[in-house]
Amino acid sequence: MQKVSESMQLEYAFMFTLRKVNSINPKGFKQFFNDLPLDPYIKGSYRFRRLSRFIVSENKLSKLPHGYLFQSKEYNPLVGDVKREFAELDDALIELDIFKYMVLAFSDSCKLHPEAEIGVHQIRTTCSPNNLGNPAPEGIHQDGTDFIGIFSVDRENIQGGETHLYAAKKEKPVFNKVLNSGELLLVNDHEFYHFTTPIKPQTDAQGTRDVFVLTSPSLLCD
Incomplete structure (x- = not known):
């Protein structure tokens, strides 16, 4: 991880933070990543995805009606201005206490x-x-939301996948780290651009990187 000076830590303290969520055992999520549908909007058949949207009220989690994902080309030059439709999260996943703890932590x-x-x-x-x-x-981008959370579930047989944060696109990253299982990176999307480097396998077998990305607002539209 890149060292951040004490002055930079103070400056960025309320803009991004990394924490370990001790109330969550990420192994409980693993089975729900094995049947994710292929993301049809990305070439290469290497990314799989589901999504849903929620509200938190008095420490209770409520799922909202499903919608489509939409970002403008300003934020996503690759698939911006496209109504992207994905399957919802598995109901059995949503019912897990560890899922609730993750959303509440965010x-x-x-x-x-x-x-x-x-x-x-x-x-x-x-x-x-x-x-x-x-x-x-x-590439290096913002999502067009207010806050982003990246919760690392698992890394299996991979190298790379290092997450970077930038105060500006053409500057050096102010943060760079491989997110380990159980770590949650929280980012103010108005203040930072983010990026994660490509992954490749450590052996001849397939490698996987499993994460939850949380956003508020949700980026889903009715």
Whole structure:
């Protein structure tokens, strides 16, 4: 991880933070990543995805009606201005206590207002000896939301996949780290650009990177 000076830590303290969510055992999520549908909007057949949106009220999690994902080309030059439709999260996943704890950790850490809409994107990126996986095919970018959370579930047989944060696109990153299982990176999307480097397998077998990406607002439209 890049060292950040004490002055920079103070300057960025309320703009991004990394925490370990001790109330969550990420192994409980693993089975729900094995049947993710292929993301049809990305070439290469290496990314798999589901998403749903929620609100948190009085520490209770409520799922909202499903919608389509939409970002403008200003934020996503690759698939911006496209109505992207994905399957919802598995009901059995949503019922897990660890899922609730993850969403609450995001909501509480970002100090979201009551009834704030939260999108939860479940994403698996794969790679093989002949095919790199690209967690951020759109390059260094912002999402066009207020807050972003990246919760690392698992890394299996991969190298790479280092997450970077930038105060500006053409500057050096102010943060760069491989997110380990159980770590949650929280980012103010107005202040930073983010990127994750491609992954490749450590052996001849397939490699996988499993994460949840949380956003508020959700980026889903009716």
